[in-house]
Amino acid sequence: MATIHRxxxxxxxxxxxxxxxxxYGLCRESAFSRDFGLKDQICRSSESVMSNxxxxxxxDGNREFVNxxxxxxxxxxxxxxxxxxxxxxxxxxxxxxxxxYVKCEQNSRGxxxxxxxxxxxxxxxxxxx
Numbered sequence: 488m489a490t491i492h493r494x495x496x497x498x499x500x501x502x503x504x505x506x507x508x509x510x511y512g513l514c515r516e517s518a519f520s521r522d523f524g525l526k527d528q529i530c531r532s533s534e535s536v537m538s539n540x541x542x543x544x545x546x547d548g549n550r551e552f553v554n555x556x557x558x559x560x561x562x563x564x565x566x567x568x569x570x571x572x573x574x575x576x577x578x579x580x581x582x583x584x585x586x587x588y589v590k591c592e593q594n595s596r597g598x599x600x601x602x603x604x605x606x607x608x609x610x611x612x613x614x615x616x
Contacts, residue, residue, distance in 0.1 A: 494544035499597040503536040503559070506590050510566065513587065519578035529569035535562035536594070549605045556605070560598040567591045 494500050510533040513519060514526045536559045543555025567588055574584040 491544075494541045497540060497544065497601075499559075499594055499601060500537060500540045500544075502590065502594045502597065503533070503540060503563075506566065506587070506594060507533040507537055509587055509590065513573070513579055513583060516578065518576070519573060522576070522578065525569060525572055525576075525578075529566060529573065532562045532565040532569060535559065536566070549608060549610070553602050553605050556598050556602050560595055560602070563591050563595045563598065567595075 491497055507530075510529055514530055519526060539555045539559035539562065543552040543559070546552055546555070570579070570584055570587055570591070573579045574581065579587075
């Protein structure tokens with residue numbers, strides 16, 4: 488795996504940013520924009536993926552980073568769950584759901600892979616050098 492110097496270099500963070508942008512775009516549509524509770528929750532959970540990746544990375548230790556990755560993965564699942572609500576309420580189309588869901592699912596798998604890699608790595612992070 489290549490050396491990563493900034494959280495912005497992480498592919499999972501880049502995907503999380505794209506997902507957040509997509510979610511905000513969906514939430515601007517008329518019916519969705521008026522459901523303040525769902526709109527707030529899905530936007531916050533998508534932001535949580537990005538934020539936990541960034542915060543965990545900046546902790547400089549693999550154990551803490553893995554914990555934050557796990558939280559980010561949970562938030563990714565929360566986004567997927569909220570997408571079902573949006574679909575069921577007809578705030579989004581099946582195609583919009585499918586596109587967003589697949590991106591979230593791919594990112595969740597990426598987070599799992601990163602967690603597995605870090606758990607197996609001999610390198611424990613910059614604070615433990």
